[in-house]
Amino acid sequence: MTRVNDSQTILKDIRLLRLLVVHPDDRDREELAAQLSRIGCSFTCTWPLLDALPQGADMVLMAVHPDTLSQPCPWLERPNAPPVIPIVAFENPITLAAVLHLNAFTTIASPVRPAGVLTALALTLHQSKQRRSREHYIQRMEQKSAHQQVINKATRALMDARRLKEDEAYEVLRERAMLQRQPIENVARQVLKATEALGM
């Protein structure tokens, strides 16, 4: 039940989205802009492709156009890049490869029809939030595991140097961390530096 409520909260954010429509000025863009207005999102349209993303775009709706397939989008590669919804007219392997490159959650097919645009926005908003929190989680876990490695190494160094058992060595680190009011991994790093300096 909470899942449903979470999803509903996300839906309420749709009208607050600032969208960037990167699309040639044609019938598809007209149709898309009209539907975005009905849905009630704020958006700006631009074409050709940009080298840099304007500030404050929460989501990008972008034509995957045969003419621009070879053009790079450096902003896409940056961390925290906004999610992209490709607008796709061709289904040949080259275009498909370009679509895959965008890491999209869904696409909008050309010719653009009003039905389906809202679903594409909702899906992308929801999935990108989940992806972001997954990425944060992974980052935290990676950091934690890096810290753990340092702590393990330092524990072993103390065990060797002072002939301590593993839990005793760890206790030394922990106590020192408490005294210095520092994270245990920092203390571990200091211990490792000191042992290296002493050539132990």
Add this chain to the structure above:
Amino acid sequence: MAPIEIGILYSSTGVTATVEETQRRAVLLAMEEINDVGGVLGREITPVCVDPNSNPRLYGQLSEQLIIERGIRLFLGCYMSSSRKAVIPMVERHDALLFYGTAYEGFEFSRNVFYGGAVPNQNILPLAGYMLERHGSRVAMIGSDYVCPYEANRVMSDLIYERGGSKALETYLPLNASAHDYEAVAQSIQRSGADFIYSTVVGEGMARLHQALERAGVDRQKMPIASHMSCEADIETIGAELAEGLITCATYFESVDTEANRKAIHRYRQRFGADARTNACWEAAYVQTHLLAQAMSACGSTEPVHISRAMTGLGMDAPQGRICVDGSNHHTHLNPRIGRCNANGSFDILAEAPEPVIADPYVMSHVPSTWTGQSHPKRQSATVQLAVGAA
């Protein structure tokens, strides 16, 4: 010149036939009115009626058949959303137009459809605002198990929580639920201590619900029933004595006091009998028929693409008051009012929007409208004088 044929997709049989039959008659009345003053572009307009038996699949099949076999590309009809969804692919594929004259749950736009009924910001929202303001915010929700009730209850729930209220109960029953099922729910409602009941029960279930609540001893003065899905046609099946006190929000009531309404009802009863009743779906179908004729006259064509363009901004003094077609979303600016069912089965109007309300079919977070609140005592006293009894 050959008459202009228009496809009429309303069921005379099946579960939703009661209301759809009033819509079909509304269209026939409007067409006769139009033909009486010379038709459209010097041609008569003729209805080509089919009976889709309240079955979505048949709506799709019959509409495509009329397109392919008779070349018809203008349609009035559909009631349940499922039937509209079945017709849309046909009108889109063959570049035809559907005029849909029924309130629905919103979140749709097709360039081949014009929507003449209310969307939630024109009926559920005002009803929720009115009830929560006057009757309290502990609410028992009972609905039929399909898309509209869930969407309506989502809107109602948001507004309840915003003011710190609570749900005393939320239950859904299948469309074919038995009287026994309703008895059980009615007893829970009676025990729930709710301030009011919000019903999104449709069809035959309505009468069962009202009977069950009566038998469970629910005091309609203390715990009134609110339902934006009940119209005059439903009251006829429920029975006025059981429906008295029911509060609803609609863009039209039979009791609306406008010249256009008095005239339309007069002609309708001349044509279909002195006891013929009207309702909001009836009015929307009637109005859309006139709008279609107006659009054809304005663009001088019977081609859907020309008619569609001519529809933008089109307005008329409808039985409900001034209305206007929104070209950007194909919905209609309408005049919501709150009505309470009286002993005659008509609605006394308790409050009404001071001006037509724009249709916003894609709004997800609703902000209550001010005209339903008590913060406007002036408006309230003015509308009390406007209230009329049985027409």
